[in-house]
Amino acid sequence: SVLHSYLARINYGFDDRYLFTLTARADGSSRFGKNNKWGTFPSAAFAWNVSNESFLKDIEQISSLKLRLSAGLTGNQEINPYQSVARLSYYPYVFANTLVTGFAPSSFENSDLGWETTTQYNLGLDLSLFNNRINLTGDIYYKKTDDLLLEVPIPYTSGLESAFQNLGSVENKGIELGLKTLNFVGDFEWSSNLIFSANRNKVLSLGNGIDFFIPVNPATSTTPSGIVKVGQPLGSFYMYKYDGLFQAGDDFTNSPIANTKAGTQKFKDINGDGKITQDGDRTVVGNSEPLFLASLT
Numbered sequence: 001s002v003l004h005s006y007l008a009r010i011n012y013g014f015d016d017r018y019l020f021t022l023t024a025r026a027d028g029s030s031r032f033g034k035n036n037k038w039g040t041f042p043s044a045a046f047a048w049n050v051s052n053e054s055f056l057k058d059i060e061q062i063s064s065l066k067l068r069l070s071a072g073l074t075g076n077q078e079i080n081p082y083q084s085v086a087r088l089s090y091y092p093y094v095f096a097n098t099l100v101t102g103f104a105p106s107s108f109e110n111s112d113l114g115w116e117t118t119t120q121y122n123l124g125l126d127l128s129l130f131n132n133r134i135n136l137t138g139d140i141y142y143k144k145t146d147d148l149l150l151e152v153p154i155p156y157t158s159g160l161e162s163a164f165q166n167l168g169s170v171e172n173k174g175i176e177l178g179l180k181t182l183n184f185v186g187d188f189e190w191s192s193n194l195i196f197s198a199n200r201n202k203v204l205s206l207g208n209g210i211d212f213f214i215p216v217n218p219a220t221s222t223t224p225s226g227i228v229k230v231g232q233p234l235g236s237f238y239m240y241k242y243d244g245l246f247q248a249g250d251d252f253t254n255s256p257i258a259n260t261k262a263g264t265q266k267f268k269d270i271n272g273d274g275k276i277t278q279d280g281d282r283t284v285v286g287n288s289e290p291l292f293l294a295s296l297t
Helices: none
Strands: 003-014 018-029 038-049 062-076 087-095 098-107 116-129 134-146 149-153 162-166 169-184 190-205 226-229 236-240 242-245 265-267 282-287 293-296
Touching: 226 236
Parallel strands: none
Antiparallel strands: 003 018, 018 038, 038 062, 062 116, 087 098, 116 134, 134 169, 149 162, 169 190, 190 293, 236 282, 242 265
């Protein structure tokens, strides 16, 4: 694949107190359709060195204090090449009791396939205390991603199972904290570094009134366990809900598990129709996103 990029940036600083950065870039990718190969992504950032202000210069405990504010757009092109063009692939088949080879469509042309775009806002703080013995960095951010590059199921009557499309939007919001301390200096040195982050992800829209779709992954399972659903995080698990174990004498006829017997796991009848089915009784039971990440060294 080929990527062409143009970048422009302006930096301005006033009295080592107020710092401004303006950036604009344009990217063109051969991975996208002929109507949407180019994307433009501007950004702006402002930083205020508060510790250089006169009202803080006499406070010896504060070594440095900076506030940061930024907003901008970024683009994502991370899909395999040639997803926007019509392709033929090699397939074997049987004709007149003889194995022969031929070609059939493996993807459809999508001239409008284009950049996945993320808009991000960030508010940050950098603080150093007691001659840089304690250093704190904190950021709060909000990100919204539009025109997601998703492999979406399509009707089997098309001859294919899925196709890449720009579809819907997702938000991420969270906090990141870093604390570094110099506990001892001199012949014996000891420092510690604490990192903490928490992120919350949610699907906002899938376009065209679609509430959910189940990603196609026939290589791993004929019954996919993931779902992309409005109001839920990406990476949500779409499964039967556990409801204990079958006991001797229970009715096993409605279990979706073959050869059900006492001790086999039982699932909840979500829609209350007296049967356990994939369409009626699977539900979101969790997701792959951690509550938080933390490390101490």
